[in-house]
Amino acid sequence: MKAVDVRALGGPEVLELVDAPVPVPGPGEVLVRVHAVGINAADWKLRAGAIDGLGAEPPFRLGLDFSGVVEETGAEVFGLVMSRWGAYAEYVAVPSGMVAPKPAELDHVEAAALPTAALTASQALADVRSGQRVLIHAAAGGVGHVAVQIAKARGAHVIGTARAANHDFLRALGADELIDHTAVDFTTTVSDVDVVFDLVGGEYGRRSLEALKPDGVLIDAQGNDASEDPRYRRFYVQPSGADLAGAARGIRVHVSQVLPLQDAVKAHELGESGRVRGKIVLTV
Incomplete structure (x- = not known):
């Protein structure tokens, strides 16, 4: 089968299209013929060695999010796989508990764009209640x-930081207030927030504390500089087919670019630009 592997850490150019054996599913796993693969920020961070993951040095294969068909049954599924040998390939072996039936209203490209995004957002915001003020950084990502x-x-009042070009897009998704972070310091325009969901990281942590209520919570999905504050909570997504089935229900996913698997280098270059609205997906 064709696959895209990482043989050395580095820039997008280290992604290599290779011939690889079809994986053999182990106990409790299913073999999925991949139709599409969603690109995530974790992919280029793992590729560059910027975060720990996969439990090993190269070689390894990226690809958390996928949509495809279970080879033995023909059932259409999608899911999130955390493995040294990910979904940038024609086939992936994945524990059955990490996949869910693909919603009939989604094609494979849309389904592949959803798992990490839907699970991260739904799990991180699980305690959000009606009437709360929620600030989401990188809201158009x-x-x-x-x-x-x-x-x-x-039922939250949703505030987002995003470039002005993305404001109409986010209003259509339900955002109540939007801040152009390239033109305005969000700490001067928003306050009394119950929840901050930080998808940027770095120095956004301490700055976000300025907008947060004394009893609020800062949910950090990227790694920021506010970890000493008692309101800080580090978040890591937990793969779950059951959670995914519920989290993806009714969600509109925006796919900005669709590229073939062999263009994984270009996909990473686009993703790392920080200018992508929604998701990039590779088709297999």
Whole structure:
């Protein structure tokens, strides 16, 4: 089968299209013929060695999010796989508990764009209540635009930081207030927030504390500089087919670019630009 592997850490150019054996599913796993693969920020961070993951040095294969067909049954599924040998390939072996039936209203490209975004947003915002003020950083990104919808569905007043070009897009998804972070310091325009969902990281942590209520919570999905504050909570997504089936229900996912698997280098270059609205997907 064709696959895209990482043989050395580095820039997008280290992604290599290779011939690889079809994986043999182990106990409790299913073999999925991949139709599409969602691109995530974790992919280029793992590729560059910027975060720990996969439990090993190269070689390894990226690809958390996928949509495809279970080879033995023909059932259409989608899911999130955390493995040294990910979904940038024609086939992936994945524990059956990490996949869910693909919603009939989604094609494989849309389904592949959803797992990490839907699980991250729904799990991180699980305690959001009606009437709360929720600030979402990078609201137009892959996770952010899904988080806007989930927070709004739970009755929150949703505030997002995003470039002005993305404001109409986010209003259509339910955002109540929007801040152009390239033109305005959000700490001067928003306050009394119950929940901050930080999808940027770095120095956004301490700055976000200025907008947060004394009893609020800062949910950090990227790694920021506010970890000493008692309101800080570090978040890591937990793969679950059951959670995914519920989290993806009713979500509109925006796919900005669809590229073939062999263009994984270009997909990473686009993703790392920080200018992508929604998600990038590779088709297999």
